[in-house]
Amino acid sequence: DAGVIQSPRHEVTEMGQEVTLRCKPISGHDYLFWYRQTMMRGLELLIYFNNNVPIDDSGMPEDRFSAKMPNASFSTLKIQPSEPRDSAVYFCASSLGLAGGDEQFFGPGTRLTVL
């Protein structure tokens, strides 16, 4: 398996523009997670899905952020409009379940820079 795939790997955009990040989870994994990592706040969970259904979006910072999972093999995280404070590395992760030792496998991340 190729692991979790994310695109793009790097994104540079200007304030106010729409940004869409993409993720393909590992086949057969029922859970998909979106994280954001910054120096100041560390690794934060934004939202997670179970069988394509959003379960917990309490970590989504504000209405400018939205996430979808139209099918088991694809998810998007959208920021509209983007702001400089959204600059971070965004990771997508997937897992088989949420049981004790179920490992979350992380994608390579998308480094977002908003100018």
Added chain:
Amino acid sequence: QKEVEQNSGPLSVPEGAIASLNCTYSDRGSQSFFWYRQYSGKSPELIMFIYSNGDKEDGRFTAQLNKASQYVSLLIRDSQPSDSATYLCAVRGYNKLIFGAGTRLAVHP
């Protein structure tokens, strides 16, 4: 108080020494505890998890859990320069992983 706390480091140890990384958590109901390693510019990767009090060993790595003290640690024996990375402690609570800020480990030859 942060939910998961780690000393940011850097923790500097000589090659061949034991590196000891520590983590405390606030939610007494937490059941599962994870250690991830993250190399600079890379994504986190799982080293090991533990959910029972005591020690769990995997090669050069030993995780230690003390639920009464709400304390998790990771010992790395025979540290190698390739172990130089940031180590993230994560605690599973309410079906979510809560990550600490990470401890940067530097192993020098």
